[in-house]
Amino acid sequence: MMPSAHFADLEGASVLITGGGSGIGAALTEGFVRQGANVAFVDIADGPSTILADRIEKEFGKRPLYLKTDLRDIEALRASAAKAAEAHGDVTVLINNAAWDERHAVEDVTVEFWDNNQAINLRPHFFTAQAVAPGMKRAGGGSIINFTSTSYLINHPDMPSYTAAKAGILGLTKGLAGKLGVDGIRVNAIAPGWVITERQKELWVTEQALAAHVAKQCIKQVMQPDDIVGTVLFLASDASRMLTAQMLIVDGGFL
Numbered sequence: 001m002m003p004s005a006h007f008a009d010l011e012g013a014s015v016l017i018t019g020g021g022s023g024i025g026a027a028l029t030e031g032f033v034r035q036g037a038n039v040a041f042v043d044i045a046d047g048p049s050t051i052l053a054d055r056i057e058k059e060f061g062k063r064p065l066y067l068k069t070d071l072r073d074i075e076a077l078r079a080s081a082a083k084a085a086e087a088h089g090d091v092t093v094l095i096n097n098a099a100w101d102e103r104h105a106v107e108d109v110t111v112e113f114w115d116n117n118q119a120i121n122l123r124p125h126f127f128t129a130q131a132v133a134p135g136m137k138r139a140g141g142g143s144i145i146n147f148t149s150t151s152y153l154i155n156h157p158d159m160p161s162y163t164a165a166k167a168g169i170l171g172l173t174k175g176l177a178g179k180l181g182v183d184g185i186r187v188n189a190i191a192p193g194w195v196i197t198e199r200q201k202e203l204w205v206t207e208q209a210l211a212a213h214v215a216k217q218c219i220k221q222v223m224q225p226d227d228i229v230g231t232v233l234f235l236a237s238d239a240s241r242m243l244t245a246q247m248l249i250v251d252g253g254f255l
């Protein structure tokens with residue numbers, strides 16, 4: 001369920017989301033459009049991204065700007081960040097959401113696999129921030145929200161390269177927050193628990209694993225992509241004006 005809250009300062013805000021075409025990112029794209037924000041998103045998945053932009057335009061009369069970009073290509077990513085600012089004004093909300101949660105056995109990991117994994121799961125988070133920071137400074141401030149994951153905290157054994165990147169994102173968040181805070185730029189991380197996207201259903205969900213996971217949550221409900229939106233809106237808005245360098249966990253109270 002989409003959150004009912006309305007944040008007036010997000011109306012007309014220039015928002016850039018990575019991986020905004022499917023999964024949690026798609027819920028974020030819709031969630032920010034619902035607030036009246038001008039959303040640009042980068043993704044590589046043409047089909048879902050175009051279907052999403054069409055649906056949102058039809059439903060809310062406001063089309064998010066889909067910028068096809070492989071975020072492993074930093075020059076292309078920089079160009080897309082510039083296009084978002086051209087279209088909507090200086091980006092004041094950046095959400096680093098895209099990731100690749102491929103499972104991998106320790107013995108199978110090559111240097112190429114490791115580098116490719118980090119090039120999706122960690123490296124873009126720095127370079128998008130670098131790209132939008134001058135515009136945020138010009139605008140008098142901004143909010144950067146980096147997606148990490150509880151998987152690195154709960155002994156998830158099947159994706160060490162991913163969990164290493166997700167732990168790195170917290171270090172990056174704190175490092176950037178310290179540096180960019182003087183310009184009014186806040187940098188926070190959000191760590192979801194298990195959120196049941198279409199991709200999760202296709203690849204990783206089994207009835208047994210999901211039941212066991214939900215049993216450990218205080219709130220015994222399966223988390224949906226929409227359940228992540230409210231916390232991100234809060235972190236983006238001036239409701240969280242003095243909140244920076246933090247990680248908020250949204251996992252239904254997994255114990």
Ligand SMILES: NC(=O)c1ccc[n+]([C@@H]2O[C@H](COP(=O)([O-])OP(=O)(O)OC[C@H]3O[C@@H](n4cnc5c(N)ncnc54)[C@H](O)[C@@H]3O)[C@@H](O)[C@H]2O)c1
Nearest residue numbers: 019022023024043044045070071097098099147149194195
């Ligand atoms: N779903 C979960 O259970 C869960 C749990 C913890 C953390 N997270 C985090 O939340 C965020 C969103 O997760 P999700 O499950 O919606 O992910 P997802 O894999 O379903 O979607 C990621 C999006 O990023 C895009 N993307 C992937 N590689 C790309 C590339 N090279 N260039 C451009 N775009 C690319 C994909 O096309 C997709 O639209 C991620 O950072 C993930 O690590 C998710």
